[in-house]
Amino acid sequence: MNKLKKAVHIYRNQGLKSLAAKTGRYAGKRLHGAKRRILKRRETVDEKALREEYSFVSNSIFQVTSEDITASQKACVGPTPTIKTATWFIPYYAHFGFNGIQTMFRFIQKLSEEGVLNRIVIYDNPAFQPSQLEAEMQRDFPGITNYEIVVFDEDKEAGIAALPPSDIAFCTFWVSAYLLLRFNQTKRKYYFIQDYEPDFYPAGATSALAQSTYRFGFRGVVNTPGLLAALNQRHGLEGISFIPAVNHALYYPAPKKHNKRTRIFMYARPYNPRNAFNLGIQTVQLLLERYGKKIEIITAGADWDEHMYGLHGKITNLGLLKSLEEVAALYRTCDIGFSYMLTPHTSYQMQEYSASGMATVMNKNEDHGWLNKDGVNCLLAEPSPADMAEKIGRLVDDPHLRKRLVAAAQKELGYTWEQQFDALWNNIRAL
Numbered sequence: 220m221n222k223l224k225k226a227v228h229i230y231r232n233q234g235l236k237s238l239a240a241k242t243g244r245y246a247g248k249r250l251h252g253a254k255r256r257i258l259k260r261r262e263t264v265d266e267k268a269l270r271e272e273y274s275f276v277s278n279s280i281f282q283v284t285s286e287d288i289t290a291s292q293k294a295c296v297g298p299t300p301t302i303k304t305a306t307w308f309i310p311y312y313a314h315f316g317f318n319g320i321q322t323m324f325r326f327i328q329k330l331s332e333e334g335v336l337n338r339i340v341i342y343d344n345p346a347f348q349p350s351q352l353e354a355e356m357q358r359d360f361p362g363i364t365n366y367e368i369v370v371f372d373e374d375k376e377a378g379i380a381a382l383p384p385s386d387i388a389f390c391t392f393w394v395s396a397y398l399l400l401r402f403n404q405t406k407r408k409y410y411f412i413q414d415y416e417p418d419f420y421p422a423g424a425t426s427a428l429a430q431s432t433y434r435f436g437f438r439g440v441v442n443t444p445g446l447l448a449a450l451n452q453r454h455g456l457e458g459i460s461f462i463p464a465v466n467h468a469l470y471y472p473a474p475k476k477h478n479k480r481t482r483i484f485m486y487a488r489p490y491n492p493r494n495a496f497n498l499g500i501q502t503v504q505l506l507l508e509r510y511g512k513k514i515e516i517i518t519a520g521a522d523w524d525e526h527m528y529g530l531h532g533k534i535t536n537l538g539l540l541k542s543l544e545e546v547a548a549l550y551r552t553c554d555i556g557f558s559y560m561l562t563p564h565t566s567y568q569m570q571e572y573s574a575s576g577m578a579t580v581m582n583k584n585e586d587h588g589w590l591n592k593d594g595v596n597c598l599l600a601e602p603s604p605a606d607m608a609e610k611i612g613r614l615v616d617d618p619h620l621r622k623r624l625v626a627a628a629q630k631e632l633g634y635t636w637e638q639q640f641d642a643l644w645n646n647i648r649a650l
Contacts, residue, residue, distance in 0.1 A: 276424045280397045283431070287400055292436045294403035302648055304336045304385035306405060308395035311344035315355040316543050318567045319413045322442060322463065323391055326411070328362040329640040337366045338385060342398055345372035380404070387647065389440070392416070396432035407650065410437040410458070414564040415449060418493060430454070438650070440643060442564060445586040449563040459646045461639040463567055465574045465632050469543055472576030472625075473551040480515045481615050484550065484577065486558040486568050487518035487536070494520075495559035495582070500528050501604035502557070502611070507533055509608070510615060519549060550575035554621060555614045557581070557607065565590050569597065573628035578621035580610045596628035 262270075307327065312320050327337050341347045349368040356363045369382070384404035390396040393416045399408055410432070417429040433450055439458025441447040447460035485503060489496040503516055515535070518525075522538040525531050540546050550556070556572035556579050563586035570590075572579045579597040581587070593599040598614065600607040614621050 272424060276428060280394075281428050283397065283400065288435055290403060291400050291408065294405065295407050295436075297406060299648070299650060300386040300406040302330075302333075302335055302386045304338065304383075304387075305330055306338045306340060306382065306385040306388040306402065308340050308342050308388070308390045308398050308402075310392050310395060311341055311347055314539070315359065316541075316546075318463075319442075321359070321543075322413065323411060324356065324360050324363065325636055326440075326640055326643065327366070328360040329644060331363045331365045333644060335365065337363070338369060338383065339366060340369045340371050340382065340398075342371040342395060345370060390432075390437065393429040393432045396435060396437065399437065400435050407647075408435075408437045409440050409647070410435075410456075411440045412446065412450065412458075413442040414493070415446065415562045418562045440647075443589070445565060445589050446563045449586050459643060461643055462634045463565075463570065464634040464636045464639055465570050466543075466636075467574060467632075469547040470550065470571050470574035471547075472574075476552065476554065476576075478515070478552070478554060480513060481510075481555065482515045482517060482553040483611065483615075484553040484556040484572075485516065485518045486520045486556070486566070487523065488520040489523045490521060493560060493562045495561055495602060496523075498602055498604050498607070499557075499559055500530070502607045503530065503534060504528075505604055505608035506611060506615075509612060514615060517549065517553065519546070547571075547575065550577060553577050555580070555611060557611055559602065559607075560584065560587070561602070563587075569628075570632060573597075573625060574632055576625055578614050578624045579628065580607060580614065582607065590631075596624055596631060598624070 307323075309323065314320070327339070330337055339352070341352075347370050349370065352368055356366075371382075379398055379401045380403075382402060382404070386405065387407045387409060388399055388402055388405040389409045389411045390399035391411045391413075396410060399410075402408075417426040420426040420429070433454035433456045437456075439447060439450060439456050439460075441450065441458050441460040442463060444460040444462070447456075447458060450456040450458075483506065485499050486494065487496060487499060488494040503518075506514060506516065516533075517535045517537065519537040519540050523536070525534060525536045530536070537549070540549070550571060553575070554577060556568060556577040558566050558568040558572075558579075559582050560566035560568075561582070561584065563584075565584075565587045566581070569579055569581055573596065581591050581597055581599055582602045583593075583599045584591075591597050591599060598610040600610040614624075
């Protein structure tokens, strides 16, 4: 098997060309001769992307047969296990504060509190320092006391079969599903799914490999009922869903706002295509043209250069904030929040904006109807920047509408993580 560390860490989900940038240094000797021939002339961006995607998808970890799937499913046939151990295949992450990472470790904490030993396998970064993860867990999830951290290095280990057995096991990103498929020293396999990951890429080789994982036969533990419904309809995946809860100790409204101008927040992540950054920027430009100094626009979520879009001095771009406390404090100062989310998973922003006292505008998305109700708890717009700017403008012009939407949205925030994860735990230990 090709060494897994050569299969690029792509958890940031930035699409094919970003995949090319990340995989370049890992391409190894496989295409060395071809690369030299290509580079005798000027290589186009598209050629580079195609070559680097080939280097990635040709890794033998993705070579799956029906026999592999059958063997995996047979490993999980048998009586309901008493759950004392769990294996988690988790990708390297750049920021522990991302909501997806936080949600994953919340559930690990739940299992730890139930007496389960959690074996956390970091599978795509042999240089990862366990001390970093331990410090982050102690800070954010002190209830995780029963754990082991394994830094998986295919060069130094005997392979997946050498990992210790466990009663249950989870994959958490589509690449990790290929490891879980071959990890047959477990009694139950679960897929902790937090978005429709094939949509992170253009339709093609990489997205096809991601789609395939939903047919491996793992039971889904799925973030939001809308996403579970989409997975079931498209791929027949069975499982249980949960509703993300808001941490009300972090996200709560300010007693009083003293904004002289209407403060509008945009969730800006330029390298995550599902957040439609370019549409968001056009929305900002239209709002500035219409309202000028009557509004103040703040962006955060990732680092980018506002000079490139003619917005320097016109907006406040905070980039990637360092902590969730900073995020929550920022939200409390804002009046309106908007975000684009184009995949079946609803954005956490809708709930966190509302909890912080912000009226919300989101793009229309049929998979989000379980949460986003137009004119009731938010306003919904077509992805067109003109329509998004028009809906945000309604909230700028009508403070009473803002208050009504926030009040209605806050009434629907009664879910707690404890409640949701109790249901997941009861489901898992009964099957």
